[in-house]
Amino acid sequence: MGTVIVVAAIAVVGLTILGMISGAKESQSSLSGWLVNRRNMGAWLVWFLLGTEIYTAFTFQGLAGYAYAKGGPVFYNVALNDVAYSLGFMILPLIWILGKKFRYVTQADFVAGRYQSRALGMFVALTTAIIMIAYIDLNITGLGAIFHVISKSRLSVMWSDIIGFVVLATAVYVGGIRGNAWQSVIKDVFMIAALGALFIVFPYREFHGFGPMFLAFGHDLGPIMTLPGKTAHSGLLWLVTTVLMTGMGQWMWPQWFGVAYTARNPRSLKIQAVFMPLYQLVKVAVIIVGFGALLVLGTHQNGNDVVVILARRLFATPFFAFFVIAAIFAALVPAGPIIMTSASLIAKNVWAEYRPQSDERIYRVTKLLVFPLTFLALFLALATPSLLVAILLVAYDFIAQLFPAVVIGGLFWRGATKYGAFWGMMTGWVLDAFLLLSGHGTLWGINAGFIALVLNTLVFAIISAATQASIKPGEANHFSTLYEMHEDPVHSV
Template identity: 55%
Template structure:
């Protein structure tokens, strides 16, 4: 088959998978809670795939191999990051679920506005995080661009490929909601496991004389790539690795879509179970990193990092297998963007528009949320076309900003009742300002330390000092009391069955 035929087949079949999953998940989408959090009834199996699909994206399938190809051993930060994040998830996500169940939260901004008794703070967090999340959507479109560019052999331009991705992604999210995305995630993850496994086995058999020869070649030909700092990235040493793991590990659950994903669970026990089982996905990351290192020897240096995986696939597999590989790659870019887009849309409609115009009916807000899918994906498309970049670089910059929510949401939001809205806002602004200055001035890392961690320390200091100097909201006391009450009412492993209480109105 010619490259164009392979690409067309892959696009058509990918579109079919997305529409089928979205159509199967269209039930219970008559209101915002059903569309966003499936009425908090997601079972363990679908939840496991939904969480995995959100973490293991085009970044894992393409970006991580490209990062090890371009930067060397620095790419291993991402394996350690998730292990740190899962430990945090075991403690934090069940608390978020219990509060969401009790107070009817649907978004992260709902939690912030209620916890700190400030509608204005909720609006600010919703608007700013929705903008940051456009970079995360951009990451997945970057992955699609690499697929179309390499697999199509130039038959489809990156611009046209990105436009096609925009249409497919926006339509799939609009139709299916979160349950449809979970069904799509099952198909995507199974195909991704098969594709990565096949590639991991085929690479040493095709370009080397087996696994032993491949690993021996690593030691003999590119030993500098396995050092910190590596030959390709002398600025990324052990201190950078440790600081980046801390920033991304604590920041992973600060992405607003994770609040929505946590709210979909049927019980806090289901979330704990996912935190224990999710590390099995790490096997995929190690395999992808290995493929990136093998590409240095097999393909030589000088390629665009995002293109490495697709180049290897094109060189190894016959046409029919390449179609299946391409479907897995496309789904890894499109499916994970679903909850991100839905969350961004809900933040803008529910926590910005509805907060400013409370007279709007719930039905209007629901449909506004769905319609916002198209301009949000369009904004990410524009960003992709205007400022294409290495996938991992986009993600690391976005993490540096989103991690600044950690003091206000986890430290003060759950564990420290003395925290105030003034403290959270001041710390957040300082953290973002320090991050922006360091990144724009080219000082990331600074003295080997990830700029995001430096900003987080400044953020935390300001957060604590300002909170101690201002008056806490009574809502802060109620959140801690509520968690203790729920824990006392619900035995270990039991589902919290109390009816949802709507989020109380908050005033500044």
């Protein structure tokens, strides 16, 4: 295993240097260059950038672990992305238009500009940055699981997570969004090759082919592979409401919302939305491996570990080293935009609103925040260890509460107000927190986050209707821009 660790370390250093070199092609002394590459990415790079942010350690390890631990409910995750890509095809070009016109670089910029409220922008920036710590936690947990397995459990989970924190924070500190996009290309090639090899080798080595493997699934795992699987409450209603809630929530993650600003034009965003579902094949393969692990490994393993355990069992050391590198890249590369976005939200939309600063100063503070934010995620990983998918589901419950204010009010309803947006979000977050903390993640068979989102939307609509007299003249410019661009044949999306 020493050889594997050394080779993996060299690969991480090489990937970091690649990010620095490719990122240096754009100015890295400004927040605009660091975060959105001066809005100059084509469809190909945007596709890889979004692919690497969406298909992370969660996809590489978490999905197999969830299939292994929970069974049938894992299929929600394939459906959610298909809902999200349909929405992305429609809304991401509109976000690009407004970002280009008003020079937005963060989601909080968008909210503050739409509702003409710096206070609401600060509120959204701070709350979403806190929620995103859970996503950073997911990547630290994924890295920790890799180090725990390749050390053959000689490294404790705690020390594995600490090493994951050091590797992650150090790698993210350098480079920018363009550097991360080129790192994404390498990461996705490695991830697809590694998981593709596992998906092909696993059935033949353990079951003598795909046919015998699927027959074994039908004979031994039938009830587990259907709803509610190994759970008590994840039935059909849970599946539908979870898919709707997470599908609407996907573009509410600030790092994915912000990718819309990096594109060269709206068409680039539409092209990537059309081809992004190709990544779904990776998810299906990982889920099948997770079910197979139940028959091969029994039920006593940690779900987060099963993919790497199977790879160690099936592959010779050279290819296992390649597999480990791919798994590390899957946790490492996607964390870059997440941490950068969290740090920029706090530096630009919270700190700089209290004390106006130059762009250069904001940029420096953003980079300095990388380590403390990642450390908070490490604390969360150590304090509340959990399955990667469980971490993600809770985070989605909260981030989805932005949908009414950002999408409905931000793109389609001129009558939405800052008061409706604020009280809608607060209602959703308070209700969701109450249900989760009281042990009601599912209520009447419905995902708690979806219940909170429905009430959030009602409050948002009612209070907005009651406070429309507070709408400022500047808010009309937001929608006028969309109408003008739609009518312009040169710039039409």
